[in-house]
Amino acid sequence: MGKGQDTKEHIIRQSAGLFNTKGYAGTTLSDIIERCQVRKGGIYNHFENKDEIALAAFDYSFAQLRNLLAEAMAAWSTRADKLLAICDVYVTLIEQDVCEGGCPILNTAVENDDGHPLLKQRAQHAMTELMTALGKMIREGIELQEFRSDVDVKAACSVIIALVEGGLMLSKLFDDNIHIRHCTDQVRAYIKGNLAT
Template structure:
């Protein structure tokens, strides 16, 4: 990797937490420059615009989240345990700040639902990936006869994601971890109740 690519990645890494915490509109170029310890010209040597940095920063944060999710799920073979491992990751997202600013999908979706179309597209794509992955876990649970065969996989995935992301949003809003814990418990109730054979 060349020096230019190193610098580009350094700018993305340093700005990712800013964008995920303050949003696209709340993050200024001067803050990026200060955090990355680089001059304006140095930034424009590598990026055409703040948009380009923001898109790279989202990709970086989402990759970080995916790595943590993959690692957490790799410890389990049972579908139920994998889903509960996802819940634990989101609890840690709040309690241990494993991704600075919280869930990048939630933050980007909320800020850009009517705003920045490219960031909205990134958030949709990331959420699709998350929902598809969760859907595969649910299908595996159906195949193993742990979940009901008549489950609407897309509906079940969206309920689980909505509970988890809703818990993250409430915990961030009220600065209180109890909400993500309440919602994670409801995921458990949903799995053992509505989804179970």
């Protein structure tokens, strides 16, 4: 990898934390320059504008989240345990700040629901990917008879995602991890009580 590519990736990595913490509107080009320790020309050698950096930064942050989820689920064999592992990832997002600023999908969706259309679209695609993977896992659990055959897969995905993302939002809003713990406890109860055979 050349020096130019290294610099570009450095800008993306450093900017990801800024955008995920301060949001698109709250992050200035000056913030990016200061954090990355590069000159303005160094930024413009790789990106046309702040929008390009923000989109690349979102993709980077979402890839981090995707990797955390994949690693956590790979440690388990049953679909129920894989779903439960998702809860652990969301608790870790809050308690260990492994993705600076928390969940990039949540942060981007909240800031850009009526704001930046391209970032909203990125968040929609990321959430669709997450819900599709979740639905696939639940359907596999039904086929393997780990989950009940009458499970409404779309409804189950909505409930699980709403609980973990909602718990994350409340924990960040009130600076209190108890909310993510309450919500992930509800996901665990939902999986055991509504999905499992």
